[in-house]
Amino acid sequence: RCRDDQHIHPFPLLNIDGCRALHIDGHQPDAAIHYAKLCREAGILTSLDGGGLRTNTHELLAFIDIAIVAERLCEQMDKTPEQMLDYLKSRGCTVGGVTMGERGLLWYDEAGVVRTLPAFPIPRERVIDTNGAGDVFHGAYIYSYLSNPSKGWHEHFKFARAASTYKIQKLGNEAGLPTLADIAAVKQEFRAEA
Structure with missing residues (x-):
């Protein structure tokens, strides 16, 4: 780019x-x-x-x-x-x-x-690097749409929120790219807010 x-x-x-x-x-x-x-x-x-x-x-x-x-x-x-x-x-x-x-x-x-x-209520001390969080958010909602086109955008954005929440807790863009398991773990941790 x-x-x-x-x-x-x-x-x-x-x-x-x-x-x-x-x-x-x-x-x-x-x-x-x-x-x-x-x-x-x-x-x-x-x-x-x-x-x-x-x-x-x-x-x-x-x-x-x-x-x-x-x-x-x-x-x-x-x-x-x-x-x-x-x-x-x-x-x-x-x-x-x-x-x-x-x-x-x-x-x-x-x-x-x-x-x-x-946003999920991440404690400030766990926020390591917000650079790239938006890119992860965008990539995740597109992935969610392509994987589940029948779901509504609210669901796609919730998936993306979990992905970007994972990203901000990691240093660097590559280390911050979540797997599906990482996203599921974030959703589980914040299930009360979901």
Whole structure:
């Protein structure tokens, strides 16, 4: 992943046959827009990790089904998390949300109902490294969707919450990638809050 705008041009063309979900972060703006449009037209779920404002954010959101953005994006766009949900709805995102760290997830479901998913109450002394927690959250809800597409987004986000809770208790990104057993252990530990 590049942090600048110097990318391969033209971007490589991919065969999306058999693809069931596209998860992007808006880097490589031309490729992001191309594949989001292509997947949306093909009925393939599109998901956005909106970690920060990009040159194509506004346009890209028109082709996104599931938009989960960081609180940082709210700050960059001078919006409260509630205003961001309204903005995501106005761009046509079926499900949208704002990750807010220890304050959890503020999101709306397919019916437009605003909901909250509190973070698990991890004692501060167990929080080792929050870097990458959002990436784990996004990867986990996509995994959950692909594994159990009949479940609702509330269940997918609960799975992702457990995965990111595991991650923040480990130093480094690779060490913080949970297995299914790790996620089950977190769910078991916090079953009263689930």
